[in-house]
Amino acid sequence: MALASGGREHFGWGADRHMTADLFDALNQNTRATGQWGKKGAPKFPEYPRPKAKKKSHKGEKKRRLSVAEIYKQLTARR
Template sequence: MQRLPDTALTIALASGGREHFGWGVDRHLAADLYDALNQNTRASGQWGKKGAPKIPEYPRPKSKPKCTGPKKAKSVADIYKVFSRR
């Protein structure tokens, strides 16, 4: 998967699913900037006794869960069974 744009469907499926489609580096940076501005607003505002309002984070797609634990080694016979089913 070389030379594909970071917003391509192939990259999205490799990242975790269709919800990642269109989420390139520029969109992730824009979401991070949105969250940083909201945090700065909460930190520097003069809210008085009520306290700072809770501003929700920009919605992002969920990441693919990481594999925990070692992978079990497969034999050549197991791999052959998987491919011969087709």
């Protein structure tokens, strides 16, 4: 699943971690929206760091299916 999402940096990013990151961002936005900031304006809170997804190329290329052996080779390769 991680390789399909974009690479090794996606390992460990299941639904629970995505929901936690979304909750963190929602709490920051709620704080920003309801705070008493005065004339200065609300500060910009940083978003929770997430891995970047690879962009898919749509140049008419057919996606090749990977065998189980090829997926295993990618998962166990040392970088």
